[in-house]
Amino acid sequence: MKWIGSALIAAALLLPPFVAGDFYINLASQILIAAIFALSLNLLVGFGGMTSLGHASYLGVAAYLSALLTSRYGFGHGTAALISILGTIVMAALFGLIALRATGLGFLMITLALSQVLWGLAYRMSDVTNGDNGITGLTRPSPFGISLDSAASFYWFALAVTAFAFAMMAIFVSSSFGSSLKGVRDQPRRMAALGFNPWMIRWITFIYAGFWGGIAGLLYVYYNKYIHPTSLSTTSSAEALLGVIAGGSGTLGGPAVGAALVLLLKNYASAYVERWNMLLGLVFLFIVLVMPTGIVPGVQKLTARFKGRSS
Amino acid sequence: MQFWIIQGLNSLSLGGLLFLLSSGFSLIFGLMRLANLTHGAFFMLGTYFGAVALRGYSGLNIWVTALGAGIAVAALGGLFERLVLTRLKTNPLGQVLVTLGMSFIISDACLVLWGGDSIPVPTPQNLQAPTRLFGFVFPTYRLVLVGVAVIAAIALYVLMDRTRLGAMIRAGVDDRQMARAVGIPVSRLFTIVFCLGAGIAGAAGVLGGPILSAYPGLDADMLPLALIVVILGGIGSLFGAFIGSFIIGFIYTFGTTLFPELAYVILFLPMIVVIAFRPQGLFGRAGA
Numbered sequence: 001m002k003w004i005g006s007a008l009i010a011a012a013l014l015l016p017p018f019v020a021g022d023f024y025i026n027l028a029s030q031i032l033i034a035a036i037f038a039l040s041l042n043l044l045v046g047f048g049g050m051t052s053l054g055h056a057s058y059l060g061v062a063a064y065l066s067a068l069l070t071s072r073y074g075f076g077h078g079t080a081a082l083i084s085i086l087g088t089i090v091m092a093a094l095f096g097l098i099a100l101r102a103t104g105l106g107f108l109m110i111t112l113a114l115s116q117v118l119w120g121l122a123y124r125m126s127d128v129t130n131g132d133n134g135i136t137g138l139t140r141p142s143p144f145g146i147s148l149d150s151a152a153s154f155y156w157f158a159l160a161v162t163a164f165a166f167a168m169m170a171i172f173v174s175s176s177f178g179s180s181l182k183g184v185r186d187q188p189r190r191m192a193a194l195g196f197n198p199w200m201i202r203w204i205t206f207i208y209a210g211f212w213g214g215i216a217g218l219l220y221v222y223y224n225k226y227i228h229p230t231s232l233s234t235t236s237s238a239e240a241l242l243g244v245i246a247g248g249s250g251t252l253g254g255p256a257v258g259a260a261l262v263l264l265l266k267n268y269a270s271a272y273v274e275r276w277n278m279l280l281g282l283v284f285l286f287i288v289l290v291m292p293t294g295i296v297p298g299v300q301k302l303t304a305r306f307k308g309r310s311s
Numbered sequence: 312m313q314f315w316i317i318q319g320l321n322s323l324s325l326g327g328l329l330f331l332l333s334s335g336f337s338l339i340f341g342l343m344r345l346a347n348l349t350h351g352a353f354f355m356l357g358t359y360f361g362a363v364a365l366r367g368y369s370g371l372n373i374w375v376t377a378l379g380a381g382i383a384v385a386a387l388g389g390l391f392e393r394l395v396l397t398r399l400k401t402n403p404l405g406q407v408l409v410t411l412g413m414s415f416i417i418s419d420a421c422l423v424l425w426g427g428d429s430i431p432v433p434t435p436q437n438l439q440a441p442t443r444l445f446g447f448v449f450p451t452y453r454l455v456l457v458g459v460a461v462i463a464a465i466a467l468y469v470l471m472d473r474t475r476l477g478a479m480i481r482a483g484v485d486d487r488q489m490a491r492a493v494g495i496p497v498s499r500l501f502t503i504v505f506c507l508g509a510g511i512a513g514a515a516g517v518l519g520g521p522i523l524s525a526y527p528g529l530d531a532d533m534l535p536l537a538l539i540v541v542i543l544g545g546i547g548s549l550f551g552a553f554i555g556s557f558i559i560g561f562i563y564t565f566g567t568t569l570f571p572e573l574a575y576v577i578l579f580l581p582m583i584v585v586i587a588f589r590p591q592g593l594f595g596r597a598g599a
Contacts, residue, residue, distance in 0.1 A: 112534075
């Protein structure tokens, strides 16, 4: 049964460039980027039990660094990407040192506060970030000399990165380190008594999640060729968190599904109504009140019940 | 010298405003263990309320308007608490997420209702004339704001430490289960405290209006300030919120004038230092 599902997903992911027009291929690329971002946040929220409301920091900072390095300081895309990711990792390590002094709601408030600083900086340090106008006129890289300017070629690039990211995060979660992470989430005291260092486990996860958030940020800025402070806003963090929770935090694929749904909703809703933030708020209320465990676990529960009846 | 005194007074008035903003947040967090992310939006609602009322009826008194906004926002907060938050008693994370969702809804509704331009809130006429203090000229309204914050702090202290309601709330903060067991209606206290916290935020929004003016994004600007103050002062501690407000008031004011580029970073330094050495905040209790 399981391999049929996997084959279907693989087919659905490989199909868009062959059958769809540019609009839908681009939409699919955006979904992939949002999926990496939500999966990285899920490492914290779902597997680590650390609900962060500041994950946009990593996406935004990697994107801003890459944008500034390539457009203003004349770096090539390869070097710029390397420096951006290194910068994001250092920032995640520092933010982790601060935020992990607290757990639970304190952690959430500190991550929110830290990400708001960056958002404020992006707006106010306008000689560097160009403030509210954002940074325009960016280019996409051409890895191995292949241009990514067409919708289809960018989709293949994003798909390859997503597949790699998904595999890496799946290995991370199912490794022994992943098990100790889940142990720290559920029983931090017992884990400490067993000789694990809960703080270190959380911190490493925090940095790893920041790293993949940064990768999502690079794809984001390559795709849009533009970066604006809103990518660092609470709304951006909240969209990802909504994707994680709607899809089912703590499941491997759920957040990707959730992120896809949030993105589709945003695209289709913004075609008809201007009020995306209000809709986002309403969806938040709906999901939390009606489907607190998320869509993917909900469906899994349904299929399990169905299977139980047929056998 | 003049610079230091004037900026010092500016810091005091910002501190007063910050206390009015964050005391409600601290109160709600202390009792309900709920990080109410709608707090910035409640404040912004108050500011718009003040802008509309004070511009529409020129004879209106700002104190009456603040009271009205406080009651209106408290009622809205009470509805939200009764209809939504009580359903999520067992799900603290869910509670935070719905307050976040609610803040998006409110801030977007404000954008629909009042548009994207900032609306200045008039300073009360009898407080427009500057005050001379030690030979320095200073806006009277800002001085009055410090006084209001001190009065609010004393009133909250009396409410929490000298009344029966306050004693019940403190009992609920210390041990919710035991408070229930001895017959304190903790669930009703939650609603009262949420209304009170939201109401203070709404009233603070009106009073902050003449300094900040009403604009979209005000909520997103104010919420982190409330978070910083409360994290710095100690989560759930009113005294901590009071001291934290003035610390942040000074740091922010001097930061923006001395290092305008870095003001936003400087704002977070005290929080970071305090968290590093005292994770529970300056006046927070360990394990709270």
